[in-house]
Amino acid sequence: MFGRLLCRRYHVNSLKSLYGQVDSLPSKVSNINGWIKSVRLLKKVAFIDIQDGTILKELKIVVPFDSQSNLSSEVATFLKSLRTGQSIAIKDAKLVETEGREQRFELNITDPIDNISIIGNVSESYPLQKKYHSLPYLRTLPTLKHRTSYLGSLLRFRSELEYNMATFFKLNQFTKASPPILTGSDCEGAGELFRVEANGYVEKKQHYFGKPTYLTVSLQLQLEILAMAFSRAWSLSPCFRAEESDTNRHLSEFWMMEAEWCFTKDTKELTTFVKDMIQYITRESYKNFDDFIPKNIPENCLPRNELLERWETLLRDESWNTITYTEAIEILQKRDKEVPFPNYRPIWGEALQSEHERWLSESYFKGPTFVTDYPRDCKAFYMKLNPDGQTVACFDLLVPGIGEIVGGSIREDNFELLSKEVSRRQMNKNGELDWYLSLRKEGSVPHGGFGLGLERFVSYLYGNHNIRDAIPFYRAASGNIDL
Amino acid sequence: MFGRLLCRRYHVNSLKSLYGQVDSLPSKVSNINGWIKSVRLLKKVAFIDIQDGTILKELKIVVPFDSQSNLSSEVATFLKSLRTGQSIAIKDAKLVETEGREQRFELNITDPIDNISIIGNVSESYPLQKKYHSLPYLRTLPTLKHRTSYLGSLLRFRSELEYNMATFFKLNQFTKASPPILTGSDCEGAGELFRVEANGYVEKKQHYFGKPTYLTVSLQLQLEILAMAFSRAWSLSPCFRAEESDTNRHLSEFWMMEAEWCFTKDTKELTTFVKDMIQYITRESYKNFDDFIPKNIPENCLPRNELLERWETLLRDESWNTITYTEAIEILQKRDKEVPFPNYRPIWGEALQSEHERWLSESYFKGPTFVTDYPRDCKAFYMKLNPDGQTVACFDLLVPGIGEIVGGSIREDNFELLSKEVSRRQMNKNGELDWYLSLRKEGSVPHGGFGLGLERFVSYLYGNHNIRDAIPFYRAASGNIDL
16 A cells, blocks of 8 residues: 555655565666765766665665776766766666675666756755764754764654654553643743744734743643643643753753643652653664664764663663662762762752762663652742652653753642642742642642653764754754754 | 553553453453543432543443432432542442443442542532533633533544654655744744744843744745755644734644655645545544544534535545636636625635635535645745746645645745745845755755644544634634733
């Protein structure tokens, strides 16, 4: 059926389709299009490698010269006009098996002038020549960089990961929902919010929505409404933060996956779910490691063997660690006495700093680490207070190389307790949280959930160290927004 | 495996899991949670209907009184305290088959005080009592409305539709990508843009991103970059428009699905793809009509039988119509002479008005209708000019009840022709489109694509007439943004 559909919808064959038929290849193929990765012109043969971006693999095209080639011949002139970056269309070619080589077949074209046409030329200065390009250099080429193996494959990997994530939530009976991006509430992270106004209202004293409007930093509060309608709800949505931090782990526009579900009562159930989700996604990726991870890894990215080890670690239950915040502080303080952390002392009651988080997961546990039960004043108002009266039922997931990628908690579902906490924090002065509190009055249930930064998660699994490469065109405190 | 996973992750059984095992039901079940839809207390038995939102179906619980019930007994007192909207947990119950009835089993609970506990109470004024609520009324209850059958099922339907859409694109080898929402370009629809600024910069003369920043109205231009890297790219993303129109077909924040692919040359290939996509999604939905569409349809929404007919029409190839804009104008002018349209004369060179679009698809063709090849000045600058020099290679898809839901075109891939058109329209005065034009210099290929308004599409398939119900919390020219 799939073949039929392809024929109806497209008049060209993709490289992915071609490689998908590798065990029953026809002897001839028609209508293959792509971009030239490299051309080598030898005395009796030309080799042309093309890619079309549907998969990581390239396709080798062999053009033998039909006689003792005269380099001034028409054929030679044509072949000499082929250049890296051009888009070409191939009309007809023979498929030849290539035993023993990595690419199990190649295209053989005997009449190149008839069978190869250049669709789109390149400028003299086309920068993606066949040589090593550093990532900092590629980032200066936003319209072209995705045609490279490493950055192209990174986004194909993200695409596949999003699909596997959606499948996991579907299997677990979650409803995907899209709470709003535009919000009138600034109750989380006021300093780092973006303000929004209709262009025609910027100079006026009125507001398009009747009041100051912001871009959301998290959909959680609204997602709780939906969890209480569907039992289980999740979202995948852009979130915005006017970060002043300008590091390779911060974005002003990023995608967040959030999940929220009912009838869950303890942090252990949340962390089990998160581990299961990450293992499901890793397992699906693991099946196709070579399809995602290129042979050549750029500088400052995780080498293939270490990446494979990272995935295998994730798949082993016993590599996962869980400690409480209080235990973490004890471990950190012991370490700090022996080898002091560069910038911050670990002190109970204060947030874990990046240097603490990374040391814990990278050096101490050497694997993914849940830290649970933080002091309540380190965390948001909606988290459920533990019986100790000091800590809340929450967790962060720390991973080597990145730091925090997931944070979640059980939410306070009791109206009186939540109201008290809201007052203690001097929030809700204008009743902007009344709707949220009201959920605790109408069929309230124990519930909890978590948020995962998609670009951080993708980067952790792909091994790129700069999350700005995990989104097609990044927005950050530095960098431009021209396209 | 699935059962095992469920047990590990959740300590409760969902109604979806229960109904999923309908052919091999155990005789006893434990740990079922949900919200009470209705309670009926008779002389010898109580009926409690619960829902948990994982599916449309409710679950009937039967509580026989164990003796000649004394209404002052403890049991009776407990049963009388049950009320619609409360969340309850059921510890243990017998599963009893109910032959002949629509619900094939019910729960039988003999010791309600031990086996039913109220988790969360409701206020005296809990509004979702078991009676008919109009949609305008439900829209005034944003924290509760999703618990109703019609609006809850609508969002579950959207969730399923999004997954099926993703599957279609995966089968067709598209890479899902997320071009940016924040953009420095205002070249499309300047008047209706939203401006964005970091909260801390609003009073300053500086900009967080160094220049005025907007929320995108379409990701197409950046998606073209990605199509030229992956051959086939798609996105599902919020878009924003500061609409002054305040109708049931307009949103200020909406989700748009956009697709863009290479090596496609004519509008026919685009419309075939769109038809295939809509048929794929409809076919997947059709398998589960009763799981999505409630028995009771509110006023002003499409009745079940007409909805089923709508889906069956979509599945028949011969119901799909294609005409050119020029043919459409001829048909409309003929009609206009006989029965004049209320507000607008159909005139070649002017945009089709909503009243024209709806008459064409609803009354004339009575089915989905592609209108192709509009005059170039009715459409955007990037569309490919047809050989006639007057029209462009584009299409809109018009459907009964909604109007336009899809628009697409072949893009001009020739640098000189596109530059000329950009100049003719006096665009790109500050070089803001240079990056877009540059794509036509580096391996340019024929390509095209389309955009689909997700809430319109969902509403068309679900039969609700107000697209504001197809998103959990709507943002529009009227209405509030409090949550």
